[in-house]
Amino acid sequence: MNVTAQEPSAEKLAKLRQALEDYAEGAVDNPLFDHEAEEIKAEVRARALRLLDERARSRHELCERLVKLEFAKPVIEDVLDDLASVGLINDELFASEWVRQRHARRGKSARALNQELIRKGISSSVRAQALEQIDDDDEEAMAWTLAVKKAKSIKHPPADRAERDKALRRIVGVLARRGFNEGMSLNLARRALEQRCEELGTSQE
Structure with a gap:
């Protein structure tokens, strides 16, 4: 499988699979899982991990997808915080790869890429850093x-x-x-x- 801005890396896939395995086994010490709130977070977390397994996503994109699935926003935010804390959501890395891949493979200009990142909810400072790759x-x-x-x-x-x-x-x-x-x-x-x-x-x- 070719790695693109839309596809997770081998390292990320390994992390995701390990997280899903830990979830299935009820790993007590894994920081992804807060057992006090596990009952209400489990379904949101599992769905988020499946979405990330499909392709890389910004935090904003992932939140939008989960909201559309009618999960409660506070629970979504808690789950996304958990995923971010272990590096499974990283807007800086996402933006950098998005710019690199789509400039090289799609011939997109910095202006077009900036607009795409805005739609994905990437902050102005993170966009600026990612776009420094293109002079x-x-x-x-x-x-x-x-x-x-x-x-x-x-x-x-x-x-x-x-x-x-x-x-x-x-x-x-x-x-x-x-x-x-x-x-x-x-x-x-x-x-x-x-x-x-x-x-x-x-x-x-």
């Missing part, structure tokens, strides 16, 4: 790669200005959908289109 050079290099890839889909040089503008809009659209800024997107799209037309044997002049 301006990274942004431009990724945008250029995407522009060139889209330009390769052009099989014939534009016959006139209208066709050229249509091709340019398509390249810009790919970058815009990934959150790259308009000015850079337009400049790179023009360069990529010109390069493609030169490969096809015609100039943009």
Whole structure:
């Protein structure tokens, strides 16, 4: 299984499985389980662990899913505190992996990734730290790669200005959908289109 921002690591899976085993055996000393409140927390905890076993989630995401399942919010918060205390919920790690994976594999810009993390309830300070992985050079290099890839889909040089503008809009659209800024997107799209037309044997002049 490939590890992605949506998938737990082997280490995390081992932790999760051990936690579930301890739960089934009623491990007295395991910090995940408070036996005084076990009766009301057990179902919430088991469901939370199953959700985390599916893929990595932020605390906010996990809370939302459990609320939708109609568990009591105070019990949910207690369970999430338990999971966070043993490292099974870690928004810093989650945000860092989310940015790294989705920038590299999906070509998302820092701006787009910031919006995604906002929707996942990640705090501004944690978002800022995670996004430090992407600098301006990274942004431009990724945008250029995407522009060139889209330009390769052009099989014939534009016959006139209208066709050229249509091709340019398509390249810009790919970058815009990934959150790259308009000015850079337009400049790179023009360069990529010109390069493609030169490969096809015609100039943009």
